[in-house]
Amino acid sequence: MDMMSRVQRALDQQLALAHSPSAPPRLIAALRHAVFPGGARIRPQLCLAVAQACGEDAPELTDAAAVAIELLHCASLVHDDMPCFDxxxxxxxxxxxxxxxxxxxxxxxxxxxxxxxxxxxxxxxAHHPQRLAGLIATVCTGTGAPDGIVAGQAWECEPRASLSRYQRAKTGALFVASTCAGAQAAGADPSAWRALGECLGEAYQVADDIRDVMLGSDELGKPAGQDAQHHRPSAAADLGLVGAVDYFRGLMQQAVDAIPDCPSRTAMRHLVWQESERLMPQSTCDRIHREYPQHRPAAVVAPRGALA
Known part of the structure; x- marks a missing residue:
């Protein structure tokens, strides 16, 4: 079974547990609408991929970690879309x-x-109590305060926000949770996988900033131009489109380089480059360089984490 099918099946099984004659039908419908059909499911797939790279020996625990991360992501989108935010x-x-x-x-x-x-x-x-505490701590860190996705959303309520701090919390934190939880579910040290999550999380947000400027609502599947409308920190605004593209490419290369030595390192590298092309196709990068030369930054793009 491929990873996407595995994620979809695990999510469907989890949602099915909420179905009951005693449950409010409209709430159950809303829960399912929030989760399915879903997007690329990159976070849970990343969790599964890291667990497999670490010699996965408890697939039911890996599935639970992947499901938990995706459900928290979906919850954040539901709240993010509400009138009080977007x-x-x-x-x-x-x-x-x-x-x-x-x-x-x-x-x-x-x-x-x-x-x-x-x-x-x-x-x-419950079947792997020695791993549970670490997994819960990792997922909570990626979700709550001071540096999880809740904090990332809260930075939008502040009069000023550091771009790097905002991106690390709003997007990067759950990617770090994905890689670290995958390792923990397999009984491995999560620290070796943290850098991969950090690079991918920041790259994902930079790509989202670029797409918010470049694409229309129909292509995005959600309203476009939200960063400018809500005065949010944005890599595209800070670096210009060309600078943001170059920064994105650098982050994806760093993500590839951050993959630890393991039997499936080649497969992991392929997954990262595949995701890079999905997020920001080479044709789009070339078009930005060709059509938006005036958006090139005056200085060399800073290394990861230096945007402040």
Whole structure:
């Protein structure tokens, strides 16, 4: 079974556990709408890939870690789309949860997904108690304060925010959780995999900043131009489009270089480059260099983490 199919099956099994004659039907519908059909599922796939690279010996625990991370990501999107933040009409080409089910159910849906994430970890972790505490700590660090995705969203409420701090929290933190949790689920040291998550998380956000400028809402599957509209920190604004593209390429190379020596290192490198092409196709990079030369930065792009 390929990793995407494995992720989809694990998510479907987890959502099925919420179905009950005693459950509010509209809440169950909202939960499923928030999770399916889903996007690229890169975070849970990354978790699975790292676990396999570390000699996965507890697939049910790996699945639970991957599911928990994806459910937390989906919860953050539900809340992010609400009128108090982006007030977005679409997500992944579909109506957002609050547009389809109303604001009260959207709020409860996001809350329900957060609880469901930890339920998944608790169920699988009962059979691997020696690994559970570390997994929970990793997932909580990637989700809450001071540096998780909740903090990343909260930086949008501040009058000023450092671009690097904002990106590390809003996007990077859950990528770090993905790589580290994959290692922990396999009983391996997560520290060797942290740098890969950091590089990929920052690269993903830089690509999102570029796409927010370059693409229309139909192509994005969500409203375009949100960074400028909401005055958010943006790599495209700080570095210009050409500078942001060069920075993205550098981050993806650093991600490849950060993959530790392991039997599946070649496969991991392929996964990273495949994701790089999906996020920012070479044809798009070439077009930006060709059509937006005035957006080239005056200085060489800074190394990872130096944007402040």
């Amino acid at each position: 007030d977005a009409d679409t997500r992944r080409g579909q109506p957002t949860v609050h547009k389809l089910h109303g604001e009260p159910l959207a709020l409860l849906c996001g809350d329900g997904l957060i609880v469901m994430a930890f339920q998944a970890l608790a169920r699988a972790g």
